[in-house]
Amino acid sequence: MYEGKIILLVCDGMADRQVKELGDKTPLEYAETPNMDELAEKGVTGLMDPIAPGVPPSSDTAHLAIFGYDPEKEYPGRGLFEAAGYGYKISDDEVAFRCNFSTVRKRGNELIVVDRRAGRISGSEAEALAKELQKIDEIDGVKVKFVHTLEHRGFLILKGEGLSANITDSDPHEIGAPVLESVPLESAVDFEDAQKTAQTVNKFVLQTFSVLNTHPINVERIKHGKLPANIVLPRGAGKRIKLENFEERWGMKPACVAAGPLYRGVAFELGFKLINVEGATGLPNTNIKGKFEAAVNALENYDFVFVHIKGTDNLSHSKDAKGKAEMISRIDNALPIIMDAVKEGVTFVLTADHTTPCSMGIHSGDPVPLLIVGPNVRRDFVKNFDEISVVRGGLHRIRGKELMNILLDVTHRAPEYGLRPSPKRVRYLPKIWNALKLNE
Ligand code: ZN
Ligand code: ZN
Numbered sequence: 001m002y003e004g005k006i007i008l009l010v011c012d013g014m015a016d017r018q019v020k021e022l023g024d025k026t027p028l029e030y031a032e033t034p035n036m037d038e039l040a041e042k043g044v045t046g047l048m049d050p051i052a053p054g055v056p057p058s059s060d061t062a063h064l065a066i067f068g069y070d071p072e073k074e075y076p077g078r079g080l081f082e083a084a085g086y087g088y089k090i091s092d093d094e095v096a097f098r099c100n101f102s103t104v105r106k107r108g109n110e111l112i113v114v115d116r117r118a119g120r121i122s123g124s125e126a127e128a129l130a131k132e133l134q135k136i137d138e139i140d141g142v143k144v145k146f147v148h149t150l151e152h153r154g155f156l157i158l159k160g161e162g163l164s165a166n167i168t169d170s171d172p173h174e175i176g177a178p179v180l181e182s183v184p185l186e187s188a189v190d191f192e193d194a195q196k197t198a199q200t201v202n203k204f205v206l207q208t209f210s211v212l213n214t215h216p217i218n219v220e221r222i223k224h225g226k227l228p229a230n231i232v233l234p235r236g237a238g239k240r241i242k243l244e245n246f247e248e249r250w251g252m253k254p255a256c257v258a259a260g261p262l263y264r265g266v267a268f269e270l271g272f273k274l275i276n277v278e279g280a281t282g283l284p285n286t287n288i289k290g291k292f293e294a295a296v297n298a299l300e301n302y303d304f305v306f307v308h309i310k311g312t313d314n315l316s317h318s319k320d321a322k323g324k325a326e327m328i329s330r331i332d333n334a335l336p337i338i339m340d341a342v343k344e345g346v347t348f349v350l351t352a353d354h355t356t357p358c359s360m361g362i363h364s365g366d367p368v369p370l371l372i373v374g375p376n377v378r379r380d381f382v383k384n385f386d387e388i389s390v391v392r393g394g395l396h397r398i399r400g401k402e403l404m405n406i407l408l409d410v411t412h413r414a415p416e417y418g419l420r421p422s423p424k425r426v427r428y429l430p431k432i433w434n435a436l437k438l439n440e
Contacts, residue, residue, distance in 0.1 A: 002346035003375060004411045006252070006304045007295050007338055009349065010066065011331060012059060012260075013313030013356030015368040015387055019321040027321050027358065028369065028386040031328035035335035036350065036371070036385035039342070043373025045382045046395025048403065050354055054365040057400075059313070062353035063266050067246060067306075068404030076269075077165045077238030083155050084268045085261025086147070090240055095163045095197060097156040097234035099146070100171065101126050103227040104209065110178040111209065111231065116171065117152040119227030125217050126152060129229055132215060136207050142200045146232065149261065156234050158200055164193035169235035170205045179205065179233065201234055208232040245271040246304070250404060251413060255298040257291050258282075258308035267306060273298075284311030284327050292337040299346060316356035324358060347374030347411055349403070350385065370395060370403075376410045 014028060022030040049055070050062035051071065060081050061071040079096035083089075090096045101118040104111040118126075130148035137144055143159040166188035172180050182201040184194030209231045212218060218228035246254045248271075256267035257275050259282035264274055277294045279287030288309065295307045309331060315324040342348050348371075355366035369390040380394030398406070408414040 001344040002299050002341055004303065004347075004413070005299045005345075006347045006349065006374075006407055006411060007299070007307060007341065008066075008304070008351075008407075009295075009307045009309070009338070010063070010351060010353050011309045011312045011328070012353055013316045013363065014324075014328065014352035015355035015366060016316065016321070016324070017355070017357040017359060017364070017366065017387075019358055022321055022325065026387050027325040028328055029384075029388060030321075031325040031332065033328060033332040033385060035332045035339060037383060039335070039339065039348065039350065039373045040371055040385040040389070041383045042342075042379065043348075043371055043377050044380050044395055045369065045371045045385065045390035045393030047367035047387075047390060047393075047397040048351060048370040048395075048400060049365075049367045049397065050400040052399065053367065053397075056363040056365045057354045058363070059353055060262055060266055062400060063263065065400030066351070066353065066403055067266075067270060068250060068401060069243070069270075070401060074241070074243060076241045076243065078236030078262070079155065079165070079238030080240060081238065081262055081265035081269060082236070083157065083238075083265070085263070085265030086149055086155070088147070088155075088157070090157060090238075091159075092240050093161065093163065094157050094159045094239070095165050096238045097158075097201070098236045099154045099156050099232050099234045101129065101152045101154070101229035102171070102231050102233045103229065104179060104231045107178075112178055113172060113175055113233075115227050116173070116175065116233070118229035119221070121152050121221075121227075121229045123148075123151055125221070126154070126229060128217055129212060129215060130154060132211050133208055133232065136204065136211070139200050139203050139207075140196075142196075144200075144204060152229070154232070156204065156232070158197065162193045163197045163200075163239070164188065164190045165197075165237040165239035166190060166194045167198040167201065167237050169233075169237075170201060171233035171235040173235070179231065182234075197237070201237075205231065205233065243269055247271055250304070250408065252303035253301070254304040254306065255302035256306045256308070257295050257298065258306070258310075259286060260308060260310045263308045263310070272306065273302065282310045284315055284323065286311055288331055288334040289337060292334050296337060296341045299341065312352070313356050316358050317361050319358045319361045321358040342373055345375050347372065347377070347407065349407065351403075355387075367397060370398070372406065372410065374410055376412065
């Protein structure tokens with residue numbers, strides 16, 4: 001019934017390294033995962049380097065690669081996806097940035113980062129502060145728009161002629177480090193535009209400090225022993241580039257079941273239909289069963305359904321290995337919903353977008369485990385799904401950008417190399433009758 005259809009489940013940052021407190025096992029080895037193991041036994045497994053061996057991927061570049069795009073040439077910058085995740089499609093003359101409300105303290109002429117998330121400020125306080133910042137609507141002729149999203153997060157849009165995304169971040173991504181001056185990337189070919197954009201960003205950052213540092217909400221926060229949200233730090237400049245539609249590229253109608261805005265943004269920009277699920281939060285408490293049910297239902301109208309679970313990465317960033325293993329078990333527990341569809345002929349892919357070792361709390365360049373199961377998949381010997389067992393799997397070690405070709409092949413969509421044009425270029429004969437002006 002579902003022959004040729006694909007469900008891709010990405011558990012964000014699920015891959016890990018051995019953890020001492022788990023008896024020297026990875027969370028995936030430690031977790032109870034009878035269903036993942038059954039699927040591994042029925043399918044083919046291996047390792048995947050989302051970008052390249054040893055390169056720690058960001059989530060958006062990893063997803064682009066897994067969807068068969070080349071992040072070297074087809075990466076518009078994170079800001080574009082973040083804005084798109086909140087339904088804001090940026091235009092050609094705009095540059096978008098992901099932002100955090102953060103806490104800084106003055107040290108001489110420097111602003112030192114005390115907390116990158118402003119003590120996890122509440123959404124309502126951040127919203128009130130954002131209202132103040134929205135009074136900054138223009139800097140040196142460049143239109144400025146700051147939007148608060150969730151908790152300490154937001155995005156910034158600059159609009160005007162001659163703006164560039166080829167600039168560095170203000171956010172040093174490190175506690176105790178000074179806020180950085182944004183400058184053009186060394187590789188920037190549009191140096192003058194990049195210079196102008198970087199200067200606008202620098203002025204914006206300093207203005208946010210001057211507006212926020214003495215704001216009554218922050219004075220009140222300090223009084224109650226909380227960290228003030230006294231600056232906004234932009235990062236991940238993004239500008240629109242031409243991104244080919246997923247359906248045009250791969251000949252499959254795609255849908256996305258994700259709650260995290262970044263993932264929804266990537267999928268939206270590639271032309272995926274976004275499916276909303278009640279109780280899907282993008283956090284460890286998400287409605288996993290609801291998401292899997294929505295994915296199976298979407299097979300009715302879509303060929304390629306991408307399901308994203310974010311909580312595994314959140315727990316890795318907070319170095320909670322037990323919690324991560326427990327969440328993996330909960331994912332496994334809901335898998336029978338998808339396994340029923342596998343029995344009906346769906347091809348199912350299970351993987352992670354990168355490794356996030358709980359010991360580090362950040363992304364690493366270790367490869368991730370990969371599993372493909374479906375009616376046309378050649379089975380290997382592997383009977384367990386984890387980072388170590390799949391080393392012996394039949395897929396061996398592939399790169400993220402190779403996955404889509406493998407999926408085209410096992411769903412019988414791949415044209416024989418050298419003989420036929422790619423599916424997207426097929427034009428049916430009747431369509432060219434008119435052009436040829438032949439008698440019918
Ligand atoms: Zn990720
Ligand atoms: Zn992460």
